Amino acid sequence: MxxxxxxTFLSLVTIFLCxxxxxxxxxxxxxxxxxxxxxxxxxxxxNSTLHDLYTRALRRTGGTFLLKGPSFVNANYLVTCNPxxxxxxxxxxxxxxDKGRDFKIIMEALGDGIxxxxxxxxxxxxxxxxxxxxxxxxxxxxxxxxxEKMRSTLLPILDRAExxxxxxxxxxxxxxxxxxxxxxxxxxxxxxxxxxGRLPENECGEAxxxxxxxxxxxxxxxxxxxxxxxxxxxxxxxxxxRGSRTIDQFLYGRIKMKKQEFATKHYVGNDxxxxxxxxxxxxxxxxxxxxxxxxxKIIDKTSDKFLRDNMFTLLVAGRDTISAGLTWLIWxxxxxxxxxxxxxxxxxxxxxxxxxxxxxxxxxxxxxxNEVNKLVYLHATVCETLRLYxxxxxxxxxxxxxxxxPSGHTVCKEERILFYIYAIARMEDVWGKDCxxxxxxxWISERGTILHVPSYKFMTFLAGARTCLGKTMSFMQIKSMxxxxxxxxxxxxxxxxxxxxxxVGMVLYMKDGxxxxxxxxxx
Numbered sequence: 405m406x407x408x409x410x411x412t413f414l415s416l417v418t419i420f421l422c423x424x425x426x427x428x429x430x431x432x433x434x435x436x437x438x439x440x441x442x443x444x445x446x447x448x449x450x451n452s453t454l455h456d457l458y459t460r461a462l463r464r465t466g467g468t469f470l471l472k473g474p475s476f477v478n479a480n481y482l483v484t485c486n487p488x489x490x491x492x493x494x495x496x497x498x499x500x501x502d503k504g505r506d507f508k509i510i511m512e513a514l515g516d517g518i519x520x521x522x523x524x525x526x527x528x529x530x531x532x533x534x535x536x537x538x539x540x541x542x543x544x545x546x547x548x549x550x551x552e553k554m555r556s557t558l559l560p561i562l563d564r565a566e567x568x569x570x571x572x573x574x575x576x577x578x579x580x581x582x583x584x585x586x587x588x589x590x591x592x593x594x595x596x597x598x599x600x601g602r603l604p605e606n607e608c609g610e611a612x613x614x615x616x617x618x619x620x621x622x623x624x625x626x627x628x629x630x631x632x633x634x635x636x637x638x639x640x641x642x643x644x645x646r647g648s649r650t651i652d653q654f655l656y657g658r659i660k661m662k663k664q665e666f667a668t669k670h671y672v673g674n675d676x677x678x679x680x681x682x683x684x685x686x687x688x689x690x691x692x693x694x695x696x697x698x699x700x701k702i703i704d705k706t707s708d709k710f711l712r713d714n715m716f717t718l719l720v721a722g723r724d725t726i727s728a729g730l731t732w733l734i735w736x737x738x739x740x741x742x743x744x745x746x747x748x749x750x751x752x753x754x755x756x757x758x759x760x761x762x763x764x765x766x767x768x769x770x771x772x773x774n775e776v777n778k779l780v781y782l783h784a785t786v787c788e789t790l791r792l793y794x795x796x797x798x799x800x801x802x803x804x805x806x807x808x809x810p811s812g813h814t815v816c817k818e819e820r821i822l823f824y825i826y827a828i829a830r831m832e833d834v835w836g837k838d839c840x841x842x843x844x845x846x847w848i849s850e851r852g853t854i855l856h857v858p859s860y861k862f863m864t865f866l867a868g869a870r871t872c873l874g875k876t877m878s879f880m881q882i883k884s885m886x887x888x889x890x891x892x893x894x895x896x897x898x899x900x901x902x903x904x905x906x907x908v909g910m911v912l913y914m915k916d917g918x919x920x921x922x923x924x925x926x927x
Contacts, residue, residue: 454620454908455797458483459827467831468811471822479626481820485827487834488810491860493801493821494868504802506820510622513615513648514720515713529714530873532705536687537873543880544773545682546585550881551770553581554888557596562893562922569917570734570895572603574727579609582722586715587658588683608654611647612720616909618644623800623822655712662686685715724911725795725878726885731918732793733786733886735904736842738897738920743785743844744890750781751891776883783854784847786882787862791835792842794864797826797912825863826912834861896921 461469467486484490493501502522514520518529536542558577562568576594584590593606621640622630633641662685689706704710737744754775771779800822807815815821832839835846849855859867865875872878889895898919905915 455824455826455906455912458798458824459830462824462827463831466811467833468809468813470813481822482813482815483822483824484809484811484813485824485831485834486809486811487828487858487860489813490823490863490867491858492810493823494860494866494870497807498868500804500807501801501821502804503800504818504820506627507800507802509627510800511619513619513644513651514717515709517713517717519717519721520713532691533714533873536684537877543877546877547773547880547884549584550581550884553577553584553590554770554885557594559888559892560596561594562889563924565922567898567919567921569603569919571727571731571914571918574730575723575913576603576606576609578723578727579606579612579719582719584683585722586684586718588662588686589658607650611650611654612723613909614643614647615651616724616911617907618647619910620908623798651716652712655715656708659685659708659711659715662689684718685711688714721872721874725874726881728793728795728911728913729786729790729878729882730885731914732912733789733882734889734895734920735897735914735918736789736792737785737890738895740842743842746781746844747785747886747890750779751887754778770888771884773880776880776887779883779887780848780852780854781844782883782887783879784844786879786886787847787854787857788842788844790864791829791862793906793912794825794829795911796864797824797906797910799823799825799863799866823863828861828863891927892925894923894925896923 462483462485468482468484468489471481471483503520508520511520516525518526518533521529554577557580558573561573573594579593580590591608593609595604618640630641633639634644637645666689688711691705737747754771800820803815803817803819803821806817809815828834830839838846847855847857859865859871865872865878898921899916904918907913907915
């Protein structure tokens with residue numbers, strides 16, 4: 405009797421295992437009993453191969469698949485990199501898709517900033533930020549701060565350093581630069597006296613990185629799981645608690661000091677208020693526009709909470725987009741000498757066209773806005789870098805009502821959708837057989853101008869009404885920094901590996917940094 409029961413049990417186990425093996429034969433990510441695809445995602449997260457996992461899965465499924473979480477909770481996502489689906493959701497039927505309730509919970513560090521809200525609150529903040537960021541005077545002010553900061557800090561450091569982690573340097577530099585632009589002060593996380601070696605600890609910068617890692621973790625695991633960790637103050641959630649405390653102390657402290665400064669100097673109500681050549685925090689405080697409203701409640705744009713959320717959003721967007729993009733750009737150029745040669749030739753042509761009195765040796769790489777706009781090949785190189793290595797590798801939406809996508813997939817009401825921007829560049833049916841190759845030439849037309857690529861195919865700056873407000877400024881800053889750095893220095897990578905491991909956080913950085921040997925060029 406016991407033998408029969410044992411044989412029956414073993415038979416049932418065998419049938420169960422065969423069922424799961426057959427079920428996983430065509431599954432893009434291995435599904436475990438009860439746990440779904442979660443174990444594979446967590447393994448890839450801690451092994452820094454998450455983006456590759458999603459890319460392989462999307463290739464196998466034609467660009468769209470359902471990511472299944474544990475069966476006992478609602479943790480499924482529809483993952484897509486299909487341009488037709490992206491165009492449908494962000495443009496043709498955009499009214500049916502918003503950030504959703506879960507996104508705001510997952511990304512709670514952003515508070516009620518523009519990245520985290522929908523409806524009237526989003527419209528109000530979009531209008532407010534558009535009036536500030538797309539003002540020609542402010543754009544000029546931003547470029548002036550960037551250039552002066554490069555001259556005073558970044559270039560002197562590179563002059564002295566022999567081997568340096570460029571990624572760490574760029575992150576610190578952009579954090580200092582964005583603090584000047586957004587908050588009006590320089591924390592000097594990239595110390596002027598730095599001469600190479602290990603940089604001093606950067607508590608605030610590390611807090612930014614930790615919050616981004618936690619956001620990725622929260623996208624993978626069920627809400628109930630990370631909320632339990634948060635209550636117990638363990639694991640990734642302890643990083644969130646610690647990082648949030650650091651960021652809040654930093655931002656609320658700066659806001660308090662700025663308001664005290666205003667009370668002392670009597671800026672508020674003064675007709676001679678600072679205009680567009682001041683930091684963004686000052687501009688928020690002195691704007692005379694009426695406050696907005698959301699769900700019948702007045703949005704007070706001078707409240708500490710509103711200012712904290714918006715300043716944090718601006719700091720994150722400015723620091724990470726430029727530093728990550730510039731890091732990957734230097735890496736790509738260093739690995740492609742022919743691209744580097746063409747960029748330098750283009751720079752020589754632009755600099756040679758200047759009047760003789762304006763040509764000044766090392767300063768040649770600092771270009772005026774009209775000169776930067778002439779750098780077609782450099783612009784194409786930036787586009788190609790951002791195509792393959794988008795600073796934000798994925799985006800999140802939620803369906804308001806049920807819908808059917810162009811790919812034929814049905815989207816249920818309140819179903820979450822993950823757009824994998826990183827994977828789009830690696831799809832042959834989108835970018836061709838050479839999609840994995842670094843080819844700036846793909847962006848240049850036969851007439852020698854930049855080709856227009858629709859945003860649902862090149863989604864680095866998102867698409868539709870949610871297109872990044874700082875897109876033009878980001879291009880200008882990356883090109884300005886790249887031209888100055890590549891003109892003055894040659895960067896030789898200490899690791900000759902033509903591939904690099906990526907981080908798995910909300911921002912796509914290099915896992916092991918970008919260590920390079922820096923040497924001055926002779927022109």
